[in-house]
Amino acid sequence: MYLIFTEDDGWHTQQLILAFKKRNQNVITAKINESSIVIDKSPKIIHKGTEIFLSDLDGAFVRGIPGGTLEEVIYHLDILHFLELHNVVVYNNTVCIEKSVDKVRTSCILNANNIPTPNTYITSNIRDLRNFINSFDGNTCVCKPIFGSQGKGLEIINASNKHPDYENLNNVYYLQEYLKHPEGKFVDWRLFVINNKVVASMMREGNSWINNVANGATCHFFEPPDEMKKLAINSSLSLGMNYSGVDIMLNGNEYTVTEVNSVPAWKGLQSVCNNFNIAEIIIDNFLKVCLEN
Numbered sequence: 091m092y093l094i095f096t097e098d099d100g101w102h103t104q105q106l107i108l109a110f111k112k113r114n115q116n117v118i119t120a121k122i123n124e125s126s127i128v129i130d131k132s133p134k135i136i137h138k139g140t141e142i143f144l145s146d147l148d149g150a151f152v153r154g155i156p157g158g159t160l161e162e163v164i165y166h167l168d169i170l171h172f173l174e175l176h177n178v179v180v181y182n183n184t185v186c187i188e189k190s191v192d193k194v195r196t197s198c199i200l201n202a203n204n205i206p207t208p209n210t211y212i213t214s215n216i217r218d219l220r221n222f223i224n225s226f227d228g229n230t231c232v233c234k235p236i237f238g239s240q241g242k243g244l245e246i247i248n249a250s251n252k253h254p255d256y257e258n259l260n261n262v263y264y265l266q267e268y269l270k271h272p273e274g275k276f277v278d279w280r281l282f283v284i285n286n287k288v289v290a291s292m293m294r295e296g297n298s299w300i301n302n303v304a305n306g307a308t309c310h311f312f313e314p315p316d317e318m319k320k321l322a323i324n325s326s327l328s329l330g331m332n333y334s335g336v337d338i339m340l341n342g343n344e345y346t347v348t349e350v351n352s353v354p355a356w357k358g359l360q361s362v363c364n365n366f367n368i369a370e371i372i373i374d375n376f377l378k379v380c381l382e383n
Contacts, residue, residue: 091117091118091146091147091148092115092116092117092118092147092148092149092380093117093118093119093120093142093147093149093150093151094106094107094117094118094120094150094151094153095119095120095121095122095125095150095151095152095154095155095170096119096120096121096154097121097123097153097156098154099119101357102153102355102356102357102369103119103153105360105368105369106151106153106369106372106373107119108369109367109369109372109373112370113373113374113377115377118142120135120137120138121137121154122152122155122169123156123158123162124137124138125137127168127169127172128141129172132145133145133172133176135169135173144172144173144176144178145176147173147178148179148380149377149379150170150173150178150179150180151181151373151376152180152181152182152187152352152353154353155167155187155191155353157237163191163237167187167188167191170184170187177383179379181332181333181376181379181380182331182334182352182353183330185330186329186330186331187352187353189352190331190334190351190352190353191352192236192237193236193237194212194264196350197210197212199328199329200325200328200347200350203324203328205321205324205325206321206341206344206345206346206347207346207347207348208232208267208341208346208348209226209266209267210265210266210267211225211231211263211265211266212262212263212264213262213263214261214262214263219265222263223247223248223265226267226268227267227268229248230246230247230268231246231248231265231266231268232244232245232246232247232265232267233245233247233264233265233266234264234266236264246268247265267341269339269341269346275295276296276297276307277293277294278293278294278339279291279292279293279294279312279314279318279337279338280292280335280338280354280359281314281318281319281322281336281338282334282335282336282354282356283323283325283326283331283333283334283335283336284332284333284371284375285332285333285375285378286327287323288314288319288322288323289368289371290356290359290360290363290366290368291312291313291314291359292309292311292312292358292359292362292363293309293310293311294307294358295307295310296308307358309359309361311362311363312362317345318338318345321336321345321347322334322336322338325347325350326350329350329352331350332375332376332379333372333375334350334351334352334354335350335351335354335355336349336351337349337350337351356368
């Protein structure tokens with residue numbers, strides 16, 4: 091039996107369930123933030139009163155990791171570690187998800203692997219914060235929460251406007267170079283990597299600098315050059331991912347990675363890839379990984 095950890099029963103979850111059923115596999119769903127750990131002679135998790143014995147699980151597919159306090163985020167990851175300790179395959183694996191949900195750790199790993207990313211400063215010191223802001227081109231940068239997705243909590247900061255919201259950021263400031271979009275167009279690329287291969291890609295064109303489908307960007311089919319494919323694959327490899335969504339922008343004349351998502355959405359991408367089903371490719375790779383382990 092297989093388990094999907096998801097935050098909702100929307101389009102992505104339904105696509106995954108259909109892919110499992112087409113392969114005659116039993117699948118159940120659960121919300122990780124509504125799950126409890128039971129450590130006894132029959133290790134299990136309890137979800138909304140239902141006992142899910144780890145001995146019955148062949149694998150767990152992570153479709154959603156909700157945000158929250160540091161304690162909540164750690165607990166959600168602890169649930170995944172709990173499964174792996176009892177030989178349940180988690181996809182992407184827990185260490186990989188830990189690396190990617192923490193923007194600081196992601197940036198450090200990408201930099202150590204010579205993956206081009208925007209210049210980044212992280213601090214909890216107010217004096218350094220002000221100096222960092224003034225050091226960016228045009229005294230302008232993007233401030234991001236360390237834990238967050240879909241553009242939530244992002245803001246442009248410069249020397250003349252207000253500083254970041256200290257309390258909402260828990261006094262840790264992740265500042266990143268603001269990449270100017272060419273010709274004033276808000277454009278970036280999403281490459282979808284599965285098993286170290288780019289299986290689908292798109293160009294996103296939006297109405298604001300927060301450029302994603304959730305924020306109203308439109309998607310267009312795009313065939314990436316080999317240089318961009320290599321960058322996406324190396325980014326995914328550096329974080330140890332089975333599958334990922336890699337976001338890329340131009341920084342001058344250089345392709346630059348802005349995010350590597352271990353729980354990527356693909357609804358917009360599927361809308362421009364009509365000749366194959368992305369969920370089925372993901373599940374085929376997931377089942378293969380489960381069999382190999």
